[in-house]
Amino acid sequence: MNTLSVWQLLVLVVRRDLLLAMRRRADVFTTLIFFVMVVSLFPLGVGSEMELLRKMAPGVLWVAALLASMLSLGRLFSADYVDGTLEQMMLAPQSLSILVLGKMIAHWMVSGLPLVLIAPVLGIQFDLSVPAQGVLVLGLLLGTPVLSMIGGIGAALTLGLRGGGVLLSLLVLPLCIPVLIFGTGAVYAISAGLNEAMVSNLALLAAMLMFSLVLTPWVSAQALRISME
Amino acid sequence: MAINWFKYSAPSTFYGLAGKLIPWFALPAAVLFVIGLYIGFFIAPTDAVQGEAYRIIFIHVPASILSMFLYLIMAGYAALGLIFNTRLSSMMASAIAPTGALFAFISLWTGALWGKPMWGAWWVWDARLTSELILLFLYFGFISLHASIDDPRRADRAAALLAVVGSVNVPIIYFSVKWWNTLHQGSTIKFTGTSMHVAMQQAMFITLVACWLYAIAVALTRVRSIILERERHTKWVADLAEVKA
Numbered sequence: 001m002n003t004l005s006v007w008q009l010l011v012l013v014v015r016r017d018l019l020l021a022m023r024r025r026a027d028v029f030t031t032l033i034f035f036v037m038v039v040s041l042f043p044l045g046v047g048s049e050m051e052l053l054r055k056m057a058p059g060v061l062w063v064a065a066l067l068a069s070m071l072s073l074g075r076l077f078s079a080d081y082v083d084g085t086l087e088q089m090m091l092a093p094q095s096l097s098i099l100v101l102g103k104m105i106a107h108w109m110v111s112g113l114p115l116v117l118i119a120p121v122l123g124i125q126f127d128l129s130v131p132a133q134g135v136l137v138l139g140l141l142l143g144t145p146v147l148s149m150i151g152g153i154g155a156a157l158t159l160g161l162r163g164g165g166v167l168l169s170l171l172v173l174p175l176c177i178p179v180l181i182f183g184t185g186a187v188y189a190i191s192a193g194l195n196e197a198m199v200s201n202l203a204l205l206a207a208m209l210m211f212s213l214v215l216t217p218w219v220s221a222q223a224l225r226i227s228m229e
Numbered sequence: 230m231a232i233n234w235f236k237y238s239a240p241s242t243f244y245g246l247a248g249k250l251i252p253w254f255a256l257p258a259a260v261l262f263v264i265g266l267y268i269g270f271f272i273a274p275t276d277a278v279q280g281e282a283y284r285i286i287f288i289h290v291p292a293s294i295l296s297m298f299l300y301l302i303m304a305g306y307a308a309l310g311l312i313f314n315t316r317l318s319s320m321m322a323s324a325i326a327p328t329g330a331l332f333a334f335i336s337l338w339t340g341a342l343w344g345k346p347m348w349g350a351w352w353v354w355d356a357r358l359t360s361e362l363i364l365l366f367l368y369f370g371f372i373s374l375h376a377s378i379d380d381p382r383r384a385d386r387a388a389a390l391l392a393v394v395g396s397v398n399v400p401i402i403y404f405s406v407k408w409w410n411t412l413h414q415g416s417t418i419k420f421t422g423t424s425m426h427v428a429m430q431q432a433m434f435i436t437l438v439a440c441w442l443y444a445i446a447v448a449l450t451r452v453r454s455i456i457l458e459r460e461r462h463t464k465w466v467a468d469l470a471e472v473k474a
Contacts, residue, residue, distance in 0.1 A: 153390075153391075153394060157374060157387045157390065157391060158374070158377075161377050161378060162377065163377060167373060167374065167377055170366075170369065170370050170373060171370040171374060171391060173366070174363045174366040174367050174370065174395075175394065175395065177363055219390065219394060222390060223387065223390050226383060226386045226387050226390060227383070227387065229383070
């Protein structure tokens with residue numbers, strides 16, 4: 001019997017989850033369409049003054065990204081939980097943390113990355129300048145994985161509970177607020193010409209990414225053990 | 230003589246101990262509240278800048294301090310329960326949560342009442358207010374996660390994990406003033422000399438102690454109810470005088 005290295009295991013899980021997601025492409029598009037719709041609703045709600053929209057854009061895009069990622073979090077473990085795959089995964093001799101990390105990465109690639117890619121298009125709608133667009137995308141690139149990872153903890157804790165979706169948002173949204181603050185802070189800083197503040201906000205986001213990368217897979221694995229016992 | 234350090238870590242023995250301790254915390258809490266508020270309202274001088282409205286700090290500041298400390302204590306108990314699998318620790322954590330949420334709410338409420346005359350607005354999106362609001366959300370998250378899981382042991386452990394993860398947020402609350410540097414006035418009590426009148430300090434200190442005692446008394450009362458509820462099928466509960474009556 002050949003054993004998998006950590007790296008092979010990670011790649012295996014990511015590929016499996018991506019493959020599953022590609023077989024059900026509608027789910028991916030739902031998240032993306034939700035994101036685009038929420039962002040497009042804001043101008044309809046607050047009016048079409050370009051000055052106002054330009055100011056609101058980073059916040060609107062970030063909040064919409066936050067909500068969109070909440071929307072898809074419920075699916076992170078639930079399908080595998082329902083058909084019993086998760087139980088088999090937990091019995092596997094491989095590290096559950098790495099497995100969970102793989103699922104988180106796949107979740108981000110399916111629900112986070114498309115948002116990052118479409119963000120510049122929505123930014124144009126809000127008349128964001130080119131440097132601000134760049135910072136927004138960079139911030140989302142650093143921040144959305146954190147959302148997927150923190151969300152993973154919530155998804156593991158609320159596995160199989162009634163009213164899991166709303167509860168999940170209640171648990172996870174407060175924990176995601178720092179990401180929102182730093183992500184929007186970076187864009188505001190570049191718009192105000194404060195390059196150093198922009199860099200420090202992005203650095204804090206990157207720090208949170210590193211921190212979550214180390215801790216959240218392990219915490220989620222513990223949460224899964226609690227939920228599955 | 231060997232002392233059994235863990236005697237009171239069993240719910241059955243702690244139930245009686247908590248019952249005996251409650252009056253020792255509840256009565257001093259009531260007395261100190263009266264004294265502290267009397268000093269605060271009648272003896273402490275009017276503030277040079279903020280007039281009479283500043284007097285709300287005698288409620289606001291203790292409530293804010295307690296809301297943050299209680300979260301850490303709750304997370305501490307939750308972690309103990311998670312690590313050593315002790316039932317009583319988890320019960321204490323869920324007994325503290327509502328009190329903590331209450332203090333967070335009082336802190337926000339009094340903060341709003343204070344903000345109106347001082348800043349001219351009930352609510353400003355200042356870092357500390359926002360962090361306190363997030364803290365309230367964290368309490369709600371803990372309570373509702375615990376409430377939505379039927380099996381009490383799973384509920385304890387899941388909520389405990391959430392509390393420990395959320396406690397990462399409490400230092401952020403504390404340092405938020407420095408990080409975001411906004412409207413809220415900096416901390417008035419500093420380790421190197423303070424900018425407060427002595428009577429104000431005394432009043433605030435006394436109400437703070439009163440709040441602590443109140444929180445302990447209420448948590449113990451609540452944990453007694455939780456013990457009774459969870460252990461209702463056991464013989465020792467059935468043998469209790471108050472249950473038989």
